[in-house]
Amino acid sequence: MKIVNQDFEHDPHPLADVDSNLPTSQLDQSQQNTWKKPLTYLGLILAGAGITVASLRLQPHFQVLQPSLPATASQPSVNLATDSNPNFITAVVNQVGSAVVRIDSTRTIKNPNAAIFNDPLIQQFFGYNLPKVPSQEIERGIGSGFIIDSNGEILTNAHVVNGADTVSVTLKDGRSFKGKVMGADPVTDVAVVRIQADNLSAVKLGDSNKLQPGAWAIAIGNPLGLDNTVTHGIISATGRSSTQVGMPNERVDYIQTDAPINPGNSGGPLLNASGQVIGINTAIIQNSQGLGFAIPINTAKKITTQLITTGKVTHPYLGIQMLTLTPEVKEQINSDPNSPITVEESQGVLIVKVAPKSPANTGGIRAGDVIVKANNQTITNAEELQQAVENTSAGNNLQLKILRNGETLNLNLRPKVLPANAK
Structure with a gap:
């Protein structure tokens, strides 16, 4: 059973992403630096909204184990x-x-304490009569x-x-x-x-x-x-x-x-x-x-x-991090003089980050774009876009309508298979 730890002050929608754990090898240093400031600004905006999510x-x-040691009367059912x-x-x-x-089920795990007790310096300091701690449990x-x-x-x-x-x-x-x-x-x-x-x-x-x-x-x-x-x-x-x-x-x-x-x-x-x-x-x-x-x-x-x-x-992915765009989020972004972007729309999905060499990157998606339609279906939140991606087989076309700097663009993207180490 997974236990989830949450602390929400209002609608919990931080960087909801279609492909949240992309392989770090895809991020070269120069592109990481490029996005450092925009992500910092957006992070401050989200922090100001009082949104925190943690999962365990x-x-x-x-x-x-250590091997060596019901209906109402007025409305009947x-x-x-x-x-x-x-x-x-x-x-x-x-x-x-x-x-x-x-x-x-049984699985073998490393004993995190073994390295400490088996360290020669620790043994020399405390003596060699320390208990033997198995390296695995x-x-x-x-x-x-x-x-x-x-x-x-x-x-x-x-x-x-x-x-x-x-x-x-x-x-x-x-x-x-x-x-x-x-x-x-x-x-x-x-x-x-x-x-x-x-x-x-x-x-x-x-x-x-x-x-x-x-x-x-x-x-x-x-x-x-x-x-x-x-x-x-x-x-x-x-x-x-x-x-x-x-x-x-x-x-x-x-x-x-x-x-x-x-x-x-x-x-x-x-x-x-x-x-x-x-x-x-x-x-x-x-x-x-x-x-x-x-x-x-x-x-x-x-x-x-x-x-x-x-x-x-196999799961398709685009290689983006995104944020559901609401009037509140729009106001916070536009009222920040240090924000690297301005937002005109109050509905859709705001692209926060695009991974290098990803389908979104090669397909022309940029940070700051607002996606309003996917395969002719109106997109109002991140979950709807994620579902649209999931319903598009890898290699097939995903038609997106986006807004960029007041202009409307239509892009065709081809999602790829989510890498095994991305989860």
């Missing part, structure tokens, strides 16, 4: 599942529970997953299995299998694990595009190692952007739920009242209650197909 990833539930069966949650659990699994994690195919294909979070040396899958009936990671996509935090088994119970996948706030939500998983835990609540919101949640490097419009989820629920299913999977539980907000987030199952379906077929996922 907490692995599902890890231990480190229209959910037939609950009307016809007041014990619908029990019915969902009975229907789906056997398809929810526990995933145990074994980290054990517990997460969740759910079977999507009776022949042993399992969906979970990428952060549950990333870097794992071993993966073990335990079914509800107690049987345990060695798991093989078929592929993991850190950009959407989706992974597929396969076990050698057949005739398994499998979940039914729903349609997350039809979700509405207020609908029932049921979570099943292994929080804190407590197997087959069931919680319930409602869908609090849909379409929460990665930036709003505090994870701008990922490309997901999250489902928000108040169904209690905790570390160890990572990768488990979020279900509707009919027992269909509508999301993969993945993140919570630190020091808060009732703020959990899940990856929409429609997003996971698309990623899963690629992972099973090729073992990897």
Whole structure:
């Protein structure tokens, strides 16, 4: 489970970027210096707006081992599942529970204290009777997953299995299998694990595009190692952007739920009242209650197909950093006498930075441009532009309408495949 730490005074939209972690090798020194002042000015503007975002990833539930040491009366419910069966949650659990699994993983990590205790100078100063500290430690994690195919294909979070040396899958009936990671996509935090088994119970996948706030939500998983835990609540919101949640490097419009989820629920299913999977539980907000987030199952379906077929996922990128343009941001930029740019539009996406040798750079995009349309669709915020890029296959044309110094320009860009080390 990822824990996100946020502190917002108002709408959290700092440098929301389509390609936030571009390879540093693409930035030569001269171009870094070119953008040093503009970025400083924009940084001061954003700081003045009181916007701060920080995100932390907490692995599902890890231990480190040292090897050597409801509806109102005026508006009755229209959910037939609950009307016809007041014990619908029990019915969902009975229907789906056997398809929810526990995933145990181990990975070897470096012991940060080993170098200190093994330093000859430290040993000489404190004596050679210092305890022997192993250079590596074994980290054990517990997460969740759910079977999507009776022949042993399992969906979970990428952060549950990333870097794992071993993966073990335990079914509800107690049987345990060695798991093989078929592929993991850190950009959407989706992974597929396969076990050698057949005739398994499998979940039914729903349609997350039809979700509405207020609908029932049921979570099943292994929080804190407590197997087959069931919680319930409602869908609090849909379409929460990665930036709003505090994870701008990922490309997901999250489902928000108040169904209690905790570390160890990572990768488990979020279900509707009919027992269909509508999301993969993945993140919570630190020091808060009732703020959990899940990856929409429609997003996971698309990623899963690629992972099973090729073992990897390709994401297009432009190579820009951008900022949603609002009247407030426009006023702050234009009122700053030291600002390197002026903005005439009050709606669109302001380009803050363009990476050298990127598709945006070769396509003619410049810092200070305002993108107002992508493929003839009006762009009002950074999330809409990011989605337009994601929907354009690498190598295909992306038509952009931009405003630059009072002029309207139409540009055709060809997004490239996001480098593997850019995440």
